[in-house]
Amino acid sequence: MSNTLHFETLQLHAGQEIDPTTRSRAVPIYQTSSYAFKDAEHGANLFALREFGNIYTRIMNPTTDVFEKRIAALEGGVAAVAVASGQAAQFIALNNILQAGDNFVSTSYLYGGTFNQFKVSFKRLGIEVRFAGSDEPTDYEKLIDENTKAIYVETIGNPRFNIPDFEAIATIAQKHDIPLVVDNTFGAGGYLFRPIEHGANVVVESATKWIGGHGTSIGGVIVDGGNFNWGNGKFPQFSEPSPGYHGLNFWEVFGTDGPFGNIAFSIRARVEGLRDFGPALSPFNSFLLLQGLETLSLRVDRTVQNAQALAEWLEQHEQVESVNYPGLPSSQYHELAQKYLHRGFGGVLSFNLKGDKKQAETFVNSLQLVSHLANVGDAKTLIIHPASTTHQQLSEHEQLSAGVTPTLLRLSAGIEHIDDIKADLEQAFAKVRQHDKQAVLNEA
Numbered sequence: 324m325s326n327t328l329h330f331e332t333l334q335l336h337a338g339q340e341i342d343p344t345t346r347s348r349a350v351p352i353y354q355t356s357s358y359a360f361k362d363a364e365h366g367a368n369l370f371a372l373r374e375f376g377n378i379y380t381r382i383m384n385p386t387t388d389v390f391e392k393r394i395a396a397l398e399g400g401v402a403a404v405a406v407a408s409g410q411a412a413q414f415i416a417l418n419n420i421l422q423a424g425d426n427f428v429s430t431s432y433l434y435g436g437t438f439n440q441f442k443v444s445f446k447r448l449g450i451e452v453r454f455a456g457s458d459e460p461t462d463y464e465k466l467i468d469e470n471t472k473a474i475y476v477e478t479i480g481n482p483r484f485n486i487p488d489f490e491a492i493a494t495i496a497q498k499h500d501i502p503l504v505v506d507n508t509f510g511a512g513g514y515l516f517r518p519i520e521h522g523a524n525v526v527v528e529s530a531t532k533w534i535g536g537h538g539t540s541i542g543g544v545i546v547d548g549g550n551f552n553w554g555n556g557k558f559p560q561f562s563e564p565s566p567g568y569h570g571l572n573f574w575e576v577f578g579t580d581g582p583f584g585n586i587a588f589s590i591r592a593r594v595e596g597l598r599d600f601g602p603a604l605s606p607f608n609s610f611l612l613l614q615g616l617e618t619l620s621l622r623v624d625r626t627v628q629n630a631q632a633l634a635e636w637l638e639q640h641e642q643v644e645s646v647n648y649p650g651l652p653s654s655q656y657h658e659l660a661q662k663y664l665h666r667g668f669g670g671v672l673s674f675n676l677k678g679d680k681k682q683a684e685t686f687v688n689s690l691q692l693v694s695h696l697a698n699v700g701d702a703k704t705l706i707i708h709p710a711s712t713t714h715q716q717l718s719e720h721e722q723l724s725a726g727v728t729p730t731l732l733r734l735s736a737g738i739e740h741i742d743d744i745k746a747d748l749e750q751a752f753a754k755v756r757q758h759d760k761q762a763v764l765n766e767a
Contacts, residue, residue, distance in 0.1 A: 493522020
């Protein structure tokens with residue numbers, strides 16, 4: 324199917340060929356662990372990668388294959404690899420690039436789970452993360468040395484809501500012959516932002532969020548931009564014989580000059596990453612995520628509309644100290660948001676209440692419509708207190724570096740009527756005022 328079709332059409336049709344036997348219009352759920360080989364030669368060819376096909380659902384599955392092709396089309400990549408979660412996506416992608424003794428450069432303005440994975444878990448593997456001190460691209464470059472193998476950023480930082488200057492950072496990555504990896508979870512599957520068009524080489528995202536969009540399934544995906552030279556001498560796992568694949572040279576066979584085009588990154592992530600680490604996406608979850616994709620643009624349009632309205636309303640509220648949302652002219656990232664985000668400024672915002680942690684807890688506990696839980700990108704409006712949940716494992720200094728304060732609340736806008744969301748927030752504000760008044764009376 325042509326990738327010149329509009330996003331709204333690709334989200335419904337890309338990657339699927341009608342089953343010639345059943346003529347099923349919906350993508351079937353291939354709930355199977357394995358697949359029968361035609362004969363001995365066929366099985367041997369599949370295992371040797373002499374031909375493509377299904378071997379085992381830990382590595383590939385026909386339902387998941389449609390999901391992967393659809394996401395690749397929406398993100399503008401050459402191929403995609405679906406995995407069991409967003410955390411698995413970034414792990415498999417970076418493990419595909421990095422080896423013990425290597426380092427990569429990122430920022431502290433990250434989702435708390437990502438920060439911890441980079442700082443703690445990768446360290447156990449002998450891989451060092453170096454956190455830039457600011458958003459300035461030059462601060463990233465200062466940390467690069469001969470062992471640096473990647474730069475990693477998020478489309479919209481969570482929960483600081485900073486916007487990197489992608490093209491400037493991509494230029495630095497190109498200068499040093501290293502890939503730029505972008506977590507595009509907040510870019511909504513390519514609808515709000517397509518990192519590959521701005522110099523990214525690999526995209527990872529949590530499909531649990533806007534892609535699935537209904538809080539029913541966990542999943543992640545890696546998109547191969549097909550635009551990086553993995554044979555440049557810095558990545559021996561691609562350019563030298565693989566000890567785990569009978570001496571196969573991934574770059575020679577699956578690189579730019581190979582018969583399949585530059586799909587070396589995605590092939591290795593699948594046949595070594597998924598095979599050896601095993602974070603496979605179940606066929607049923609692939610089906611659910613495909614269902615979500617079909618209405619992605621419709622949901623995101625409503626979500627960003629609600630998020631913008633809530634940000635503007637909260638910014639004027641007397642009980643709010645500050646609002647972080649790149650769609651606000653007051654945001655220091657507004658200019659970059661206008662440059663890179665063309666269909667809205669994201670579906671999540673954060674705001675600091677006036678007062679202390681107690682006011683934040685009272686506010687959250689008083690909500691009736693808005694759900695208090697650890698997720699974003701749902702059709703329903705969600706809220707969380709990052710300091711005590713998603714970023715709890717960080718030190719106080721690390722929390723502040725990530726933009727997390729004791730009174731910060733993160734809100735993921737849903738698709739409910741905006742007046743109903745505002746009404747629920749306003750009654751929670753009233754409960755905070757009532758609680759504060761009672762506290763003063765108790766002290767008198």
